[in-house]
Amino acid sequence: MELPLILQGESLTRLVQGSVAGVVATVVIGFNWGGWSLGSTAEQRVRDAEQASVVRVLAPICADKFQQSANVGANLEALKKADSWRRDEIIEKAGWTKFPGSEPDRKVAEACANLLSQAK
Numbered sequence: 707m708e709l710p711l712i713l714q715g716e717s718l719t720r721l722v723q724g725s726v727a728g729v730v731a732t733v734v735i736g737f738n739w740g741g742w743s744l745g746s747t748a749e750q751r752v753r754d755a756e757q758a759s760v761v762r763v764l765a766p767i768c769a770d771k772f773q774q775s776a777n778v779g780a781n782l783e784a785l786k787k788a789d790s791w792r793r794d795e796i797i798e799k800a801g802w803t804k805f806p807g808s809e810p811d812r813k814v815a816e817a818c819a820n821l822l823s824q825a826k
Contacts, residue, residue, distance in 0.1 A: 765817035771802045793819035
């Protein structure tokens, strides 16, 4: 039995080259513009979203704990005088980011410091 002309000689070479180019184009377009992602990327996005939701919930509670503390005026003055990159450390050390069943979280402290610096 004889092979069709498309599977013989130079035609076969062009067919394989076209197939490979099509696969490469599909993968590039799919990952760049088609919204495809690897499983590890999707898992990282889920973890980031979980962290963001925890921060969104706990930061206002932290700010409220700060405002209900003794010497709130002096604490707020010290917080505003501190360098912006050290404010979260001050909040963490004071214990306002400590909640039952969780460890102090730097991102919660950063969000809390941002809320307190915006407050008047």
